Amino acid sequence: ETGVTQTPRHLVMGMTNKKSLKCEQHLGHNAMYWYKQSAKKPLELMFVYSLEERVENNSVPSRFSPECPNSSHLFLHLHTLQPEDSALYLCASSQDFRVSEPSALHFGNGTRLTVT
Amino acid sequence: GQQLNQSPQSMFIQEGEDVSMNCTSSSIFNTWLWYKQDPGEGPVLLIALYKAGELTSNGRLTAQFGITRKDSFLNISASIPSDVGIYFCAGQDIMKTSYDKVIFGPGTSLSVIP
Numbered sequence: 001e002t003g004v005t006q007t008p009r010h011l012v013m014g015m016t017n018k019k020s021l022k023c024e025q026h027l028g029h030n031a032m033y034w035y036k037q038s039a040k041k042p043l044e045l046m047f048v049y050s051l052e053e054r055v056e057n058n059s060v061p062s063r064f065s066p067e068c069p070n071s072s073h074l075f076l077h078l079h080t081l082q083p084e085d086s087a088l089y090l091c092a093s094s095q096d097f098r099v100s101e102p103s104a105l106h107f108g109n110g111t112r113l114t115v116t
Numbered sequence: 117g118q119q120l121n122q123s124p125q126s127m128f129i130q131e132g133e134d135v136s137m138n139c140t141s142s143s144i145f146n147t148w149l150w151y152k153q154d155p156g157e158g159p160v161l162l163i164a165l166y167k168a169g170e171l172t173s174n175g176r177l178t179a180q181f182g183i184t185r186k187d188s189f190l191n192i193s194a195s196i197p198s199d200v201g202i203y204f205c206a207g208q209d210i211m212k213t214s215y216d217k218v219i220f221g222p223g224t225s226l227s228v229i230p
Contacts, residue, residue: 043220106134
């Protein structure tokens, strides 16, 4: 298996639930990302991990909690979400983040999240 | 903050026609990337451009890195139904190490009429 794999593909949760999104990359990359994709809006970067260290938290509410146990796995823990958090959540990886050379992002297929 | 503009926002074309779309920015980027997103899928990298003026092809796709470094163009020749999807451009500033290192455009939605 190659590329970036996300599970689950679809998730429906109530506002009081706790759930987690999982991402795994098989590309040997050192950086992993969480993006939020809402309708009619550009991709929004949420978090960046480089070599398992969080390097960016782009003003994301605390109800979203990322975890990167190793360079191949990334989680997004969800707690007390709001209906406006419904979106497609995309995981991506790249060779590096903190380097002065190009490093293209490779995306997973995303988790379609609906908060009821 | 930085943002990219893509035009057109959407387009409906006949199968076999050529397609042109572009991406512009008020900021300079070192790298331009073009992605395609099929419904229910994640964006897939189509072409990466690393040098101003560079022209790169990938099958029926051709993309150019504008010489001002503030724009990029994507052309699709002889469109087919599977070209349907949303095309995103992204500008990358490799000297940044912050969240705005990569900026995505809002996308161009392409529909192909058989």
